[in-house]
Amino acid sequence: MVSLEEELELSMTYENFEDVPARKAASRRSVEDFNVPAAAPGMKMYRLVVVSFGLLCILQAALNISLRLTLFSQPNSLTEERDEMKRIYLDLEAGCNNLTEERDDLKRTLENYVSQQNSLTEERDEMKRINLDLEAGRNLLTEENHGLKRTLEEYAHYLQQGWVYFSGSFYRISSTMKPWQDSRRDCQQRGADLMIINSQEEQDFSRQYKNIIWIGLMDRDTEGEWTWVDGTQLTTSFWHSGEPNNYDKRNEDCVNINHHDHTNSWNDAPCENEYFWICEKKM
Numbered sequence: 001m002v003s004l005e006e007e008l009e010l011s012m013t014y015e016n017f018e019d020v021p022a023r024k025a026a027s028r029r030s031v032e033d034f035n036v037p038a039a040a041p042g043m044k045m046y047r048l049v050v051v052s053f054g055l056l057c058i059l060q061a062a063l064n065i066s067l068r069l070t071l072f073s074q075p076n077s078l079t080e081e082r083d084e085m086k087r088i089y090l091d092l093e094a095g096c097n098n099l100t101e102e103r104d105d106l107k108r109t110l111e112n113y114v115s116q117q118n119s120l121t122e123e124r125d126e127m128k129r130i131n132l133d134l135e136a137g138r139n140l141l142t143e144e145n146h147g148l149k150r151t152l153e154e155y156a157h158y159l160q161q162g163w164v165y166f167s168g169s170f171y172r173i174s175s176t177m178k179p180w181q182d183s184r185r186d187c188q189q190r191g192a193d194l195m196i197i198n199s200q201e202e203q204d205f206s207r208q209y210k211n212i213i214w215i216g217l218m219d220r221d222t223e224g225e226w227t228w229v230d231g232t233q234l235t236t237s238f239w240h241s242g243e244p245n246n247y248d249k250r251n252e253d254c255v256n257i258n259h260h261d262h263t264n265s266w267n268d269a270p271c272e273n274e275y276f277w278i279c280e281k282k283m
């Protein structure tokens, strides 16, 4: 800042370098124009100094005010701004923390949902497997049920036709007499065949019928090779004593139950002879 003394000195110096005659003439013109009596040169200088000094004071004051406003008001504003920024920052930080907690809660909730969904998926798959097993079991039971129904209907049919059930087979004694081959044909027409005896129990069962009856055993194909009607070879036999004998050199190729009072009741006889016969239907 330029001080008053320096200003005066500058003015004086300026005065020294100015075109003094021209200024003087101008001064004279000014005074003459306004019709003001010309002042003494010392007085002019004094006025100039006073005016300059006043202007400088005003300038100084304005400058001081500006500086004060600038220097002292700005820090307050900055502090307020800083405080405001701090508050905003704290609010944002608190908001961020809340959002983080909410995010973590949502993560946990999502994980729970995923875990529950996995459990439910496993349960559903297990239920599907159980359902398939149950369905397969139901199908088996349905098939079994149908089979049993058919069997029951068959049993009812044979019982109504006068057949007797024993140990897994139905048996029927004829009411007429025929040769062995015709007897067999009759059984086959009834869905059965001549009786095959495989056990002592079946042998005992066969002896309850007191007539001579054909059974399904013969050696027509090869003499001495006794074969059942189902093609199996004879293993367990119940020949009566002395049988088989092709009695009196006859061709006795078919077998009947003749000696009912004996455990061993079988006899070989000519196939063309007519006897009663017994059919067997294996169930």
Ligand code: 2F8
Binding pocket: 243, 245, 247, 252, 267, 268, 269, 270, 273
């Ligand atoms: O004595 C056994 C003998 O008895 C009868 O003949 C007399 C039998 N014949 C018929 O049944 C046709 C034989 O087969 C039997 O061996």
Ligand code: CA
Binding pocket: 243, 244, 245, 246, 247, 252, 267, 268, 269
């Ligand atoms: Ca015989």
